[in-house]
Amino acid sequence: MTPTPSFSITLEPVDASSAAEILHPWLADPRARFWGMTDATHEDVRSYLDELDADPRQSGWLGRVDGHVAFYVETYEPSLLLPSELFTAQPGDIGMHLLVSPPRTDTVGGYTSAIMQKVVQFCLDENGLGRTRIVVEPDIRNTSILAKNAAAGFRFLGEIDLETDQGYKRAALSVCTRADFAASPLGQWESPMPHLRPDIAAEVHRHLVAKAISEFAHERLISPVLGADGAWQLDAGASCYSFRADVLSLEHWVIDEASLQRRQNDASGRLDVLELIVELQSALAIPDELLSVYLEELSSTFAGAAAKRSRARRGEQRSSTELLQADFQQVEAAMTEGHPGFLANNGRIGFSLTDYRRYAPENGQRVRLMWVAAAREHAHLALGDGLDEDRHHAAVLTADERRAFTTRLADAGHDPEAFHFLPMHPWQAEHRLPITFAPDIARGNLVPLGFTADEFQPQQSIRTFFNLTRNGAPYVKVALGIQNMGFVRGLSPAYMRDTPAINDWVAGLVSSDAVFASVGFRVLRERAALGYSGDVYHRTAHTNPHQKMLAALWRENPVPLLEPGERVITMASLVHRDHEGHSHIGALIRASGQTSAEWVKAYLRAYLYPLVHALLAYDLAFMPHGENLILRIRDHAVAGVFMKDIGEEVSVLGPQALSPEISRIKAEVSDREKALAIFTDVFDGVLRHIAGILDADSLLPADEFWRLVASCLDDYESDQPETARGLSGFLDLRTRTFAHSCLNRLQLRNTLQMVDLANQSESLLYAGEILNPVARS
Known part of the structure; x- marks a missing residue:
């Protein structure tokens, strides 16, 4: 905001000899009584200015308005006037005093505001003195300057008794940063929401x-x-x-x-x-x-x-x-699209604008995680095969961090051996921990420990973090109590108990199967998981989001698992269009030197082929949307995939026996519903969008794309005749139609909880039958 843009205002260094003639009558005016020089002689003023000029810690400036000398400014190092016991100066601080000439009869509204604005700009702008903060200490009775300070964004820190040449004054200690000024009525206002144009x-x-x-x-x-x-x-x-x-x-x-x-x-x-x-x-x-x-x-x-x-x-x-x-x-x-089939796919209800800028994955910011100690009697640490607690801690915390946490617990009167170390999303630590779990902290069952040094980047799944500090360190997935795309994004401590065992079972099955190996299909194991359940919310009758606020898991990092010449990208990039409308899959195809058909055929063999094998050979269904697949890329073509998010989203859909510790992933359904693991989650959820992009970009007609999909299924049937019909019955992926399971309908029906995760089958909504694009003629 510019109060009076018609004024031309400049500042120039004071010349003591000429300035005394100007300033003497100003200081003698009763309006300048707070300067304490109303009785000063001309010689007193000249001597005052000479002393100021000789001191490198302070400077004087004369200001002109439309060419006329109109105000005087002093700038100084705050320590010159403010004792350290009253004020702790920061690098970049500068003190300021302002004296405006006695009013002229021809001044107009906004005159002193324009002067104040210019003085503050002069102190803070890089084209002026370039300081980062202004410190002032006006007399508490000087209501006029207090009002101008407030208009310029000065924040009142408190009243202090300050010694002056005339004795003591009661001063209003105040400061103004660049941000304070910018947000003030006199500042150069910039909207904090420039994107909402x-x-x-x-x-x-x-x-x-x-x-x-x-x-x-x-x-x-x-x-x-x-x-x-x-x-x-x-x-x-x-x-x-x-x-x-x-x-x-x-x-x-x-x-x-x-x-x-x-x-x-x-x-x-x-x-x-x-x-x-x-x-x-x-x-x-x-x-x-x-x-x-x-x-x-x-x-x-x-x-x-x-x-x-x-x-x-x-x-x-x-x-x-x-x-x-x-x-x-x-x-x-x-990435810009997230789940391409959902309309409201970036809800994030609970985030402020500041939170969005810090934690939204598309901003790519570096984040440090907050840690708490959780009492072992109310928490459970589950570890995968071959992993003990010491090895787990060594992978996720430095030796200095472990020592610091142990010392902090001991200093607080706790036995460090009686606690687990639990990471938290910083938003969760700020908004949930001190309020939702205040009684648990007060009891000593949860003990805040502080932040660790590793910096992480939020992933598209928003509550998962990739370690940027230590190469190869595991992902961390934590609970986040915001509403996003039909769910509060919690993490269940009950699920965490079984997560490493489920991952070990799936990983063992995949690694021992030659078909998975032949197409480069691997899983990223969730090696450790920790959940706290000592809160009162776990003693209520019904399941609720508050029971999923304090848990974490650690997942393998794909980067150390790459072969020479490979890189990794999220599969979500295949449905990504940039700000100019150009598709990333198109850029990959062109850079690979392959035809579109060749590129797509290799992608389908790495993605669709193993998912079909998992379902037909093991009744095993993953959740294979774009955020859950990481593509291994060699020469810009797909060489293999990593599947992630195993513990929460894998299912066994057939009758085979499972050990008790992993039995919760069993969800026996009919063959017709079992086939939806491919039809809904792969055909409709992923391939439909890729086919549309390739068709729209004239890279591959949609009909040809689906012929390649049919060919991939034919290849599987030819390669694996023993399993092609399905483990527990006839599973026809080339049937004429299949049930049209609809995901937006779920969110529209209940945006607070789209499905019951414990009984997803009965939560589904259908819109009749839909023609299968790979049906046999």
């Missing part, structure tokens, strides 16, 4: 409206009608939407975003995805009591998309081609 918002709304129509039409919640002009029409009650689109296999709508138009009362209306949801509430069957929650998740998704586009405009976003040379974590941070 009308032009950026229009782009994001257009994209999200297109996605909403595409995915809701795919799930048969809405039914656009093809008009005579070749454009599709959607009647949404108060509005009518028109657009051009291609409808590919699996009823996948590829909408031309530029063609989208909205009509309201025969007039053009602006696109707004939130208004679209309200218009379609009845068709989408969103319960009245949950509509606002869904709209908030969608608003958060909108805000995140706007922030990503804003960064791209500032040149801070890598293009799809630049990602070819980016490292693993640079690719991870560059």
